[in-house]
Amino acid sequence: MRRSRAARAATLAAALVLAGCASRGPQLAPVAASGLPASVELESTPFFPQQDYQCGPAALATVLVASGAQVSPDDLVSEVYLPGRKGSLQAELVAAARSRGRLPYLLPPSLDDLLAQLAAGDPVLVLQKTGAGPWPGWHYAVVIGYDASRDRLVLRSGTESRLEMSATHFRATWDRADRWAMTVLEPGRLPARADFGRYMEAAAGLEAVSRLDDAERAYRAAALHWPDESLPRLALANTALARGDEAAAERELRAALSLAPDDVAARNNLAEVLRSMGCPESARREISTATRLAADGPLAAAVASTQRRIDASSGPDGPGCPAD
Amino acid sequence: MRNRFVIYFVCLAMLNLGSPLVAQAELIGTLQAVEASTRAQDLATVSSALARDQVRAQFVAFGVDPAQVETRVAALTDSELRTLAGKIAEAPSGADALAVIGIVFVVLLILEMVGVIDIFKKFP
Numbered sequence: 544m545r546r547s548r549a550a551r552a553a554t555l556a557a558a559l560v561l562a563g564c565a566s567r568g569p570q571l572a573p574v575a576a577s578g579l580p581a582s583v584e585l586e587s588t589p590f591f592p593q594q595d596y597q598c599g600p601a602a603l604a605t606v607l608v609a610s611g612a613q614v615s616p617d618d619l620v621s622e623v624y625l626p627g628r629k630g631s632l633q634a635e636l637v638a639a640a641r642s643r644g645r646l647p648y649l650l651p652p653s654l655d656d657l658l659a660q661l662a663a664g665d666p667v668l669v670l671q672k673t674g675a676g677p678w679p680g681w682h683y684a685v686v687i688g689y690d691a692s693r694d695r696l697v698l699r700s701g702t703e704s705r706l707e708m709s710a711t712h713f714r715a716t717w718d719r720a721d722r723w724a725m726t727v728l729e730p731g732r733l734p735a736r737a738d739f740g741r742y743m744e745a746a747a748g749l750e751a752v753s754r755l756d757d758a759e760r761a762y763r764a765a766a767l768h769w770p771d772e773s774l775p776r777l778a779l780a781n782t783a784l785a786r787g788d789e790a791a792a793e794r795e796l797r798a799a800l801s802l803a804p805d806d807v808a809a810r811n812n813l814a815e816v817l818r819s820m821g822c823p824e825s826a827r828r829e830i831s832t833a834t835r836l837a838a839d840g841p842l843a844a845a846v847a848s849t850q851r852r853i854d855a856s857s858g859p860d861g862p863g864c865p866a867d
Numbered sequence: 868m869r870n871r872f873v874i875y876f877v878c879l880a881m882l883n884l885g886s887p888l889v890a891q892a893e894l895i896g897t898l899q900a901v902e903a904s905t906r907a908q909d910l911a912t913v914s915s916a917l918a919r920d921q922v923r924a925q926f927v928a929f930g931v932d933p934a935q936v937e938t939r940v941a942a943l944t945d946s947e948l949r950t951l952a953g954k955i956a957e958a959p960s961g962a963d964a965l966a967v968i969g970i971v972f973v974v975l976l977i978l979e980m981v982g983v984i985d986i987f988k989k990f991p
Contacts, residue, residue, distance in 0.1 A: 599960070622939065627929030630960025634951055638942035670959060681959045720959060740901070744946075747898035751944040758897075774904075778897040808900035815893045841903040842895060849893040 570654060570710035571691040577655055579662045584688030584697055585609070588666045590704040591616045598701055599623050599631025602683040603639060605699055606668045610727045612643045630681060633670060633723060641749055645727040646761050648734045648745045652722030654714065656736050658689055660726050663735035666699075670723040671716035681720065686713075731760040733768055743774055755782050773803035780812060792816050807837045811846050814853060822864035823856045902946055915945040918952035925955040 574581065589608045593601035593616075600619040607614050622639045623631040640647035650656045650667065660667050667686045674680030684700035689710070696713050700706040717724075726734060730749065734742065746761035759782040766775035776799035783791040793816050799809040814829035830850050837846040895903075919940060926936045943951070951958065978984045 621932065621935050622942070625926075625929045625931065625955070625960060628955070628960040632951065632955065632958055632960055634943060634947040634958075635939065638939070638944075638947065642942050672959070723959075740904075744898070744901050747896070747901050748944050748947075751896065751898045752942060762897075774897070774900060777900055781894065781897050784894060808895040808903065812894050842899070845893070845895050845899070852893050 569691075569694040570714055571658070571689055571694050571696075573655065574658060574689075574691040577659070579658055581692060582688070582690040583658075583661045584690075585661065585664065585666050586687075588685065588687045588699060590699050592702045592704070596629040597624055597631075598683045599636060601701075602668050602685050602699075603631075603636050605685045606666050606725075606727050607640065607643055607645060609666050610645055610729060612645060612727075614643060631683065633725075636668070636683070637725065637748070638752075640725070640727045641752055641754060641757075644730070644754065644757050646730050646732075646745050646749065646757070648726050648728055648737075649741055650724040650726065650734070651736075651738050651741065652724075654710075654722075657686060657724050659735040661686065661688060665726045665728065665735075668725045668727075669717055670720040671713075672719035673716055682716075686724075730757040731764050733764055737768065739765075739769055739772060739774075743778070747778065750778065750782060750785075753785075755785050758782055771802060773799040773806045773809055776802065777806065777809045777812065780809070780816075784812075784816065789816055789820055793820070805836055807833055807840065807842045807846065810836060811842065811849050815849050817864070818853050818856055820864070821861040823853060823858055824860040825864050826853045826856075898944055898946060915948060918945070918948040921952040922948050922955070925951075925953075929955060 587609075589605055591601040591604050597616065597620060600616040600623055603619055603623060604614055604616040619639055622642065623635040625631060625635075637647040637649070650660060657667050657669075669684055669686055671682045671684060672679060673682055682701070684698045684706070686696055686698050688697035689695065690697075694710045695707050696710055698706045698708060698713075728734065730746075742761075742765060746758055746765065749761060750758035759779065762775050762778040762782065765772070766779060769775060776795045780792040780795035780799065783789075783795060793813065796809050796813040796816065799806055800813065803809070810829055810833035814826045814833060817823075817829060818826035830846070830853050833846045834850055837843045922943070923936055923940050926939060927933065931939060940948070975984065
């Protein structure tokens with residue numbers, strides 16, 4: 544008797560919880576409105592069952608191989624596994640993707656962007672938070688498809704080669720991991736719904752770790768896709784300079800400044816290039832504009848350092864310097 | 868003796884000539900430009916060099932093979948290093964959902980034993 548009352552209470556509680564879930568409605572319904580196919584499954588995505596706590600290396604290998612890289616989870620363990628945490632850090636998955644010549648694009652935190660990337664043919668690595676309170680559990684898995692009519696997602700997850708999960712359940716775990724999602728692209732390809740800032744940050748990461756060819760391919764794609772933005776031009780100038788091609792760099796920087804005359808970084812770098820090309824007078828002109836534009840902003844210290852260096856090189860412009 | 872000194876001096880001077888000038892410290896890198904336009908405020912909080920040292924120390928503390936530490940630190944960008952510095956202990960690290968499934972099992976077992984639910988008896 545006592546038991547059945549408790550059971551009834553439990554059933555009631557469960558019903559309330561379920562009602563709470565149900566009231567959120569289907570998660571994937573807006574798919575049709577955004578012009579995506581009703582269902583997608585990237586069946587050719589490889590599957591690497593995770594070993595021990597190594598879902599990071601397994602999930603990363605899954606997306607890397609799907610993007611055409613040759614790698615196995617075992618190769619990645621020494622790059623991304625953190626024994627003391629029995630897991631992998633997001634930043635290290637990003638870094639390891641770069642080391643394999645891929646552009647690690649972090650998607651905007653929206654289910655719609657995730658589905659659009661799947662529809663474009665790229666599996667998406669996600670972080671999920673399971674567990675609760677003092678027992679948080681983090682898990683990396685790869686979303687490989689969805690079915691809007693059944694409101695379900697398909698994942699390669701842990702030791703399951705094909706895990707179907709209700710979109711509501713997925714959202715509950717993904718939301719709690721701040722909707723972290725990464726896709727890895729061959730440099731030169733743009734994400735399905737490319738966000739300019741996120742894309743450029745990913746591409747600049749390739750430059751920052753000296754993968755110049757990969758960075759340059761990514762920047763060229765950006766310059767084509769966002770012809771009105773000055774940043775891809777500045778970026779192409781930086782890769783040209785890293786290869787020692789000052790003439791190409793000057794061309795790109797002037798292109799950047801014709802798009803955005805107030806671009807402090809482009810103005811500063813042009814000044815430095817002119818100084819290095821033996822045109823101190825032109826350099827002084829550019830750096831004084833940069834100093835005025837930088838004001839007290841985040842680049843002020845860098846501009847001041849360029850200014851000091853240019854002030855140290857006196858004299859008139861040599862032959863071949865820009866007239867003005 | 869004096870001759871040898873002169874030779875050393877000339878050699879040193881030549882070495883100096885051959886070395887490149889400071890590696891273009893005055894150029895603003897693309898990542899720096901991106902950061903300046905997106906989140907200017909964190910730039911000043913931790914210096915990149917300090918962040919690099921902290922992450923290196925934490926990698927060692929969390930059991931990364933010492934032979935791998937430098938490579939792994941070098942693979943991270945300055946902004947990633949600043950984000951991670953001092954926070955590796957709390958940062959999410961995908962591990963395994965199995966622990967959670969285990970906890971759910973234990974909770975169900977306790978509920979079963981105190982008689983709140985009756986699911987395990989169906990499987991003799």
